[in-house]
Amino acid sequence: MENLPAVVSPYGAYAGLGLHIHDLTIRGHHGETLIAADAAEGALRILGDGRTYRVSRLGRMYALSALGRPDEALRIGEELVADTGPSTGPRTTDAKILADTARMLIQVGRMDEGLHYVARAMAMLDVVPRKSLRYFSAMASLADAAREAELFELAEVAMLQAINAFEEPNDIYRSGAELQYAEFLLEWALRLEQVQREEEAAVILGKSVTILTYWSDRGTDAPIGEALLALGYAKQGRLTAAQELVDEHLMPMRAGGHNHETRALHMAHGLVLRAAGDLRAARREFLAGDELCVLPAQRLNFQFELAVTAAMQSPGEASSTMLGALHAHIRMLWQLRLDRRTMLHQSYKRVELEAARKSADRQATSDALTGLGNRRMFDSRMSSMSGAGALLLIDVDRFKAINDEFSHGVGDRVLGEIAAVLRAHCRHDEVAIRFGGDEFALFLSTGELESRQVAERIRQVILSRDWSTIAPGLRVTLSMGLATCRPGETGDDLYTRADANLYAAKRGGRNRLAAAA
Template sequence: MNRLPVPVSPYGPFAGLALHVHDLTIRGHHAETLLAADEAEAVTQLLGDRRTYRVSRLGRMYALSSLGRLDEALAIAEELVSDPAELSGPRATDAKIMADTAEVLIHLGRIDDGLHYVARAMAVLDVVPRKGLRYFSAMSSLGEAARGAELFELADHAMRLCVESFDSPDDLYRSAAELTHAETWLEWALRLEQVGRTEEAAALVDKSGAVLQYWVDHGIDAPVGAALLAVCHAKSGRIAEAFALVDVLLLEMREAGQQHEARLLHLAHGLALRATGQWRAARREFRAALELSVLRSQRLLFQYELAITAVQEFPGDATQAALESLRSHVEALWQLRLDRRTMLRQAYRRVELEAARTTADLAATSDALTGLGNRRMFDRRIDTVADGGSLLLIDVDRFKDINDRFSHGVGDRVLGEIAAVLRSHCRHDEVAIRFGGDEFAMFLTTGEDEARQIAERIRRVILARDWSTIAPGLTVTLSMGLAAWRRGERGRDLYDRADAHLYVAKRAGRNQLAAA
């Protein structure tokens, strides 16, 4: 059957569908994101494009989280991280899944679980290339997760690396990263202001405003950027400019269901109104923002602004006492933020120790020449073959002759090439083993009929390979014995049946598969 020519992409053959979903999320068009995700997921499921489907699901999760639909976002996160096959793609994409999951867990108050995923994502991103869209996307998600936990120092570092991952200053993704970085600075400033560190807060507001003004002036299509700029204007005393942005955008964002942008615009409007002595109107705006809040940190921000407004409008012991009580609560939460930094360091150390143990275990169960599993791994797996699984044993035909005629170096290259072919035919939870010498095994999760097809594909690939590129006159063939597991059968009995079939293939002339 003829196939349509499809551009190759690390995100799947129909990546444009999912990238459109992500373009909408980074611009803040979250309601439109969900519609685009519906289309992308329906098409990619129909076409069997699992990679693009996964990328679209991530975009949907981000939009749901931004809209405050955290339970729905968590359901997608758990779907992605609970299936080990989902965490078997490019490592930066795996890190993004973990960071996005961390953000949702943190917003739901599951801080320990969230910080564990943050630490896992950090460990992966420490060792991947620091350029390109995958790294950008993963590091952006790490920054969002860190910001959700109020780990602003980590969020700042993550977003700086995110910005640096793109060279072009006009790139859509670079602009999105800078807007998110600016939002991180502004949120950090608001929290610093609450704990009395006003000079640091003002400096961050100025940095944020400069970046936001640059991109708004360059016409970037991101309503969240303009909303954030309105807050910066209100905080830095540029009241007329804050009012102008609010007048243009607030009603539009409310009608479009853009709650995040509307919440920021209500904040900017309230700050500007309070600066001009319009206390009642300012309280109305802060309450409107409070109604749109979905996270505890957001609600606390507007409760604090309401308390400040009350003190200014109705000076006295009662309002001052209410403000002081709220400040005590804010300072206690700030201390918890500092405790989270310690918790994250501990989680990261645990991840490092787990990785070290995994590396040691992998070294103990890996064949040094080919990187496949070794006899120790075979012994671990042989008694775990379950219903529907099969064992395939493989010998290289006349391998001793290859070593004698062409050298042991050529023989080692042959083994490495065969190992690569076996590895490429392993699906999730399937393992290829090298016993030693020229003997290999594969634990397949399929029944006999499909296992036969896999074995024949491997045999034909080896037969068709141009081995003369390694040594002129070299040819390589394989003999194979296959046995499908029978209910109640012991692992050793399964091995004996596959081994008997292997010798049938050899006696019948080699370069063939024998099975029951």
């Protein structure tokens, strides 16, 4: 297995596995997504490809949500949020995870937490490159979260930014984004109709149908697109076209357990039957769709159509009163959107303030040349050592001679290159420090054997690097002293042992690791 080829990718060495799962999710093949994720995740654990494993888990979360299993989806989201950090992947992926988990939180009624996650995702996406697959995916997730909270205006902005991340109209990801946009527009139109803003609803419905028709005409493999188009046609009064799509897709979708698509098709069929005057059959279709609902917003749509149908079946004061009460309830829910917008604005301000505070803290504890921690951070970490992990001290061999022979500018570049190597070898709970001149330190969270392995890898990377690209004839090596924490040992004692080992490495000829004391 260790001889398997691995293509370098920002998504992970075996990105094809994760992207296949992502593609299935975009197309709405949720059952297949779970099967593919089951097959991929075990292999990815064995292969050690953590980034692609996260992509697969995200795809699984989407599928579980679409299949009406939000609690299971939320558990995956919270697991992934807990694992985010500098060493786990790009910031856009972290933003996507936050947005996806926000949607799950909103679905299960944890609105405050969900909106706070939305704010965190927005803050991350404000400062990342905007023309990439990762940006598209993160913005699409942000739009989904906003849609779940019925913050339709924010959702539209996010979806359009996601769509504009790609230039080619036939790209699978662009088609997926536009279908997602069309679904969101259709939901928005339904809600506007329910609060009796019919003209606005008609305009937004028209935009949705135009997008859905475009991709349907191109044969895009997306069952949800056909189901939504049937519903859009039915709402526009294009009953024959809607019925044709219902006849083609309803029974296969229901038999295949595609509840998301089946709900839309049942509503479309009910609207067609009601327009034809078959109110009893229409009611049956609305009830069938209502049985497949898992979220309050989904159920509200069917309850509205059932109330309209009941008013038509039994006109009179009672049915009119019931429909009026439902209209009033929906208008009240619509007004709650304003509260959510205020909550999101406040959360975003809190996130900005927290980011500013962290930035100030980083500047106070960061080395200006290398971006690593400085002496202040070193002292803070030393004072909090608790008998676990290890301390690696590092000196650049004959660094003064490098400055004298090649210039201080070359010396600074050497320090920057070493800092990059140290940073690359840090896990999310480990810290690299430059605490003076050519002196570095690495706080490791591992035991003695693994710490030795990490130190040797760093030494070998520096030794084998082609330093002549910086200055002809330049050679750089490191001397290292390692000490592993002992139970009850103070930070000062740990430092004394690591420092003694560092000097032993220098006395022993430099370019080596000492960890004996």
